[in-house]
Amino acid sequence: MLHPDTSTIELSKDELERYSRHLILPEVGLEGQKKLKAASVLCVGTGGLGAPLTMYLAAAGVGRIGLVDFDVVDASNLQRQIIHGTSWIGKPKLDSAADRLAEINPHLQIDRYPVRLSSENALDICRDYDLIIDGTDNFPTRYLVNDACVLLGKPNVYGSIFRFEGQATVFHYEDGPCYRCLYPEPPPPGLVPSCAEGGVLGILPGIIGVIQATEAVKIILGIGTTLKGRLMLYDALNMKFRELKLRKNPECPVCGNHPTVTSLIDYEEFCGIPQARAEEEAAQAAVGEITATDLKRLLDHSADVVVIDVRNPDEYAAARIPGTKLIPLSEIERGPGVEQVRTLVNGSDLVVHCRSGMRSAKALQILQQAGISGKNLKGGIHAWSDEVDPSVPKV
Amino acid sequence: MSVKVLIPSPLRRYAGNLESLELEGQSVGEVLNDLTGRYSDLKKHLYSEDGKLRNFVNVYVNDEDIRDLQQQQTSVQPTDVISIVPSIAGGY
Numbered sequence: 069m070l071h072p073d074t075s076t077i078e079l080s081k082d083e084l085e086r087y088s089r090h091l092i093l094p095e096v097g098l099e100g101q102k103k104l105k106a107a108s109v110l111c112v113g114t115g116g117l118g119a120p121l122t123m124y125l126a127a128a129g130v131g132r133i134g135l136v137d138f139d140v141v142d143a144s145n146l147q148r149q150i151i152h153g154t155s156w157i158g159k160p161k162l163d164s165a166a167d168r169l170a171e172i173n174p175h176l177q178i179d180r181y182p183v184r185l186s187s188e189n190a191l192d193i194c195r196d197y198d199l200i201i202d203g204t205d206n207f208p209t210r211y212l213v214n215d216a217c218v219l220l221g222k223p224n225v226y227g228s229i230f231r232f233e234g235q236a237t238v239f240h241y242e243d244g245p246c247y248r249c250l251y252p253e254p255p256p257p258g259l260v261p262s263c264a265e266g267g268v269l270g271i272l273p274g275i276i277g278v279i280q281a282t283e284a285v286k287i288i289l290g291i292g293t294t295l296k297g298r299l300m301l302y303d304a305l306n307m308k309f310r311e312l313k314l315r316k317n318p319e320c321p322v323c324g325n326h327p328t329v330t331s332l333i334d335y336e337e338f339c340g341i342p343q344a345r346a347e348e349e350a351a352q353a354a355v356g357e358i359t360a361t362d363l364k365r366l367l368d369h370s371a372d373v374v375v376i377d378v379r380n381p382d383e384y385a386a387a388r389i390p391g392t393k394l395i396p397l398s399e400i401e402r403g404p405g406v407e408q409v410r411t412l413v414n415g416s417d418l419v420v421h422c423r424s425g426m427r428s429a430k431a432l433q434i435l436q437q438a439g440i441s442g443k444n445l446k447g448g449i450h451a452w453s454d455e456v457d458p459s460v461p462k463v
Numbered sequence: 464m465s466v467k468v469l470i471p472s473p474l475r476r477y478a479g480n481l482e483s484l485e486l487e488g489q490s491v492g493e494v495l496n497d498l499t500g501r502y503s504d505l506k507k508h509l510y511s512e513d514g515k516l517r518n519f520v521n522v523y524v525n526d527e528d529i530r531d532l533q534q535q536q537t538s539v540q541p542t543d544v545i546s547i548v549p550s551i552a553g554g555y
Binding site: 113115116117118202203204205206207210227228229230231232233235250251252253254255259266268273276299301310311312313314315317398 | 471472473476508517518519520521523526527528530531546548549550551552553554555
């Protein structure tokens with residue numbers, strides 16, 4: 069329980085009318101509604117999870133909502149980030165989100181932090197809030213949010229999603245386990261695809277984000293049984309909810325009996341990001357590159373170029389560079405794709421592309437080991453759309 | 464003795480795209496050994512090079528984390544369900 073100080077909180081006539089369905093719930097009532105107004109919640113990220121959950125928290129009357137985001141609204145966000153609208157494409161998400169929340173409920177204070185949460189600013193930003201909600205999308209920030217919450221003694225309402233599945237729990241609440249108790253270490257970069265690479269059902273973050281909002285409201289009101297000590301798993305395809313027991317690890321380096329992490333660390337380093345980035349750059353440098361403009365010139369002046377697209381069939385069906393052949397990276401990794409490429413190339417020049425150049429670099433590495441050399445289209449089909457043919461959708 | 468093992472979606476592509484399998488073994492370790500024996504690509508996703516279960520892949524017998532039981536020595540019954548739950552980070 070948070071025990072927010074409600075002694076100085078008043079609700080106006082407008083507010084009493086707005087919250088009437090809460091006021092008649094005995095579990096909320098006038099005192100509960102005052103607790104909500106007295107409470108402050110920080111949401112890190114206004115994306116898939118942050119969008120629905122902050123909208124509900126605003127509607128519920130949480131008095132102060134802090135938003136951390138440095139991104140701008142992209143068309144590809146709108147399939148799930150329902151706080152943002154079409155007219156906001158290209159503008160800061162923070163402004164879009166704050167505008168929408170103020171429209172839902174003008175009786176709130178909305179704090180904007182147009183920054184990337186980092187080890188340098190996290191404690192200062194989080195310190196001023198009763199609870200923190202993790203709506204981020206990467207391992208370094210998730211460990212950062214966790215450690216900041218443990219160091220400051222704040223509950224961390226957690227949710228994460230992958231394609232059709234989600235996880236949610238409440239970390240570091242009333243001496244409960246933290247994120248590091250659940251997963252002491254992150255996977256190496258690249259092992260688990262991100263939503264941008266792996267896709268995500270647009271509705272999924274709605275379900276998980278609203279579970280996070282529910283937990284936040286329960287903690288503020290001090291009612292019900294929270295997800296503390298329980299990891300909830302949701303499977304949208306089979307419409308199944310399951311829960312697993314989650315226990316505090318006495319050996320946990322941040323919340324255990326003898327903590328070794330007593331200040332924020334370098335989370336990029338902890339997650340192996342700099343090393344992975346260096347390896348990736350080395351891999352990209354090891355294969356030759358060609359720009360989209362140069363590829364267009366080459367195609368216009370030579371019939372002897374084979375362009376292979378290594379994205380998946382659905383991406384190819386949605387948008388392609390004319391004249392390219394599809395051989396998905398998975399086929400090249402499995403082996404048969406290598407021989408298909410060999411047959412197609414047959415002495416011609418080879419250019420390989422994907423969405424933005426990562427998968428094609430990987431494909432070229434495998435092809436080079438099999439004695440097939442070629443060039444990587446720098447920036448992938450997105451660069452082709454930017455530089456050569458804007459009619460090609462950037463999917 | 465066969466036990467049901469649930470495969471999480473990030474790992475399904477290394478396990479014949481199956482959501483669940485019936486596998487043989489008296490303990491969690493034996494069952495997982497049967498799994499990686501059938502799907503060798505899964506091995507590097509579940510185990511580190513020194514043969515330990517990776518820290519970002521949790522294994523549960525029913526709803527209990529095997530770290531709170533007897534790790535891979537945890538014995539299993541035919542009615543038990545083993546879940547593999549990897550860390551995911553998406554949310555944006």
